[in-house]
Amino acid sequence: FFWTSMxxxxxxxxxxxxxxxxxxxxxxxxxxxxxxQQQRNATSLKExxxxxxxxxxxxxxxxxxxxxxxxxxxxxRERNExxxxxxxxxxxxxxxxxxxxxxVVGDEVPKTKPKELVIVVSTDRGMCGATNSGIIRNVKSLxxxxxxxxxxxxxxxxxxxxxGLKRDFIKYYHTNVQELGKKKLSFVDVEPLITVLxxxxxxxxxxxxxxxxxxxxxxxxxxxxxxxxxxxxxxxxESYYGYEYDNTEEAELFQNLxxxxxxxxxxxxxxxxxxxxxxxxMNSMDNATNNAGDMHNNLSLLYNRTRQAxxxxxxxxxxxxxxxxxxxx
Amino acid sequence: MSSAAASxxxxxxxxxxxxxxxxxxxxxxxxxxxxxKSNALKRExxxxxxxxxxxxxxxxxxxxxxxxxxxxxx
Numbered sequence: 001f002f003w004t005s006m007x008x009x010x011x012x013x014x015x016x017x018x019x020x021x022x023x024x025x026x027x028x029x030x031x032x033x034x035x036x037q038q039q040r041n042a043t044s045l046k047e048x049x050x051x052x053x054x055x056x057x058x059x060x061x062x063x064x065x066x067x068x069x070x071x072x073x074x075x076x077r078e079r080n081e082x083x084x085x086x087x088x089x090x091x092x093x094x095x096x097x098x099x100x101x102x103x104v105v106g107d108e109v110p111k112t113k114p115k116e117l118v119i120v121v122s123t124d125r126g127m128c129g130a131t132n133s134g135i136i137r138n139v140k141s142l143x144x145x146x147x148x149x150x151x152x153x154x155x156x157x158x159x160x161x162x163x164g165l166k167r168d169f170i171k172y173y174h175t176n177v178q179e180l181g182k183k184k185l186s187f188v189d190v191e192p193l194i195t196v197l198x199x200x201x202x203x204x205x206x207x208x209x210x211x212x213x214x215x216x217x218x219x220x221x222x223x224x225x226x227x228x229x230x231x232x233x234x235x236x237x238e239s240y241y242g243y244e245y246d247n248t249e250e251a252e253l254f255q256n257l258x259x260x261x262x263x264x265x266x267x268x269x270x271x272x273x274x275x276x277x278x279x280x281x282m283n284s285m286d287n288a289t290n291n292a293g294d295m296h297n298n299l300s301l302l303y304n305r306t307r308q309a310x311x312x313x314x315x316x317x318x319x320x321x322x323x324x325x326x327x328x329x
Numbered sequence: 330m331s332s333a334a335a336s337x338x339x340x341x342x343x344x345x346x347x348x349x350x351x352x353x354x355x356x357x358x359x360x361x362x363x364x365x366k367s368n369a370l371k372r373e374x375x376x377x378x379x380x381x382x383x384x385x386x387x388x389x390x391x392x393x394x395x396x397x398x399x400x401x402x403x
Binding site for chain 2 (some may be wrong): 170188195252
């Protein structure tokens with residue numbers, strides 16, 4: 001299955017349809033034999049047939065993945081709108097207006113503080129377009145740009161980002177949580193991602209990197225920034241004075257608040273990511289199915305032409321032979 | 330008034346706020362009556378596989394799987 005999945009991955013990356021020219025490229029692909037000597041024999045026909053069958057199988061696989069993703073997408077979108085968005089809005093409202101908000105990282109990579117905790121949200125399964133690769137590239141560019149100046153701790157949700165960032169940043173790894181959402185995601189499941197907050201207490205900023213749902217065909221990556229609870233009063237001046245609280249144990253209050261805020265935001269991010277993943281998988285599998293269909297059609301035309309050319313050659317040989325025998329008589 | 334470094338009992342015991350809040354939620358769910366109780370217990374499933382990394386080396390990968398309520402079980 002590995003080979004077919006590699007092939008399907010390359011299919012879903014190609015966004016243009018296979019042209020006649022590339023089908024002809026296959027015709028000339030028999031290497032080391034000059035074109036006038038290429039024989040349209042049974043072997044190459046069989047190879048063509050094999051390739052066509054493989055492509056048909058891959059088309060079935062991508063089509064079924066497409067249908068599966070489409071059927072799950074509706075429920076995931078509803079969960080996102082009814083559950084995740086309120087969690088995110090209410091909790092980000094407390095942080096907004098103080099630079100602690102969502103920033104979309106474009107071409108300009110931001111400078112990070114000297115010690116940052118980075119929580120990355122990704123998926124476990126692939127074939128979902130740019131969902132995971134975008135996140136990995138984003139985090140990589142951020143960490144590499146600030147390589148000498150900052151120290152990081154990475155808590156990663158999902159196995160894709162964990163393997164994608166392993167090569168360069170394995171020394172920053174703190175936690176990796178996988179198989180989230182295999183059974184229905186509950187609020188308790190985000191707890192292991194938050195343990196980094198209680199173990200590393202002298203960080204400057206907490207950064208959550210996740211996909212944000214824009215539409216069925218589009219998503220973008222946002223960074224949500226939270227302060228260290230010890231600095232909350234300094235960093236949150238604008239919104240701080242809008243709230244009343246009991247002054248008795250201030251430090252602990254903000255520590256608790258920080259944990260709760262982070263958990264709510266990550267919970268919302270993971271649910272949103274599930275919807276983004278399904279939409280991306282639906283789109284990419286749809287493209288892959290169409291591409292596979294085009295390739296199959298082109299190959300089938302080539303196969304028939306080849307077969308008929310072989311028959312014509314045989315016929316003309318027989319006729320020429322018969323004619324020469326007749327002449328001799 | 331307690332001393333400046335006073336903490337809640339659960340913080341002293343090593344629990345994070347999340348653990349404490351989730352335990353409280355479990356208690357509340359256990360105190361419900363039927364049919365709300367069975368509806369709420371469905372929300373209590375915990376399922377994830379966590380790996381703690383130290384110095385670039387992964388630790389044990391621990392699967393946490395609670396498909397039923399833990400608190401309030403007789």
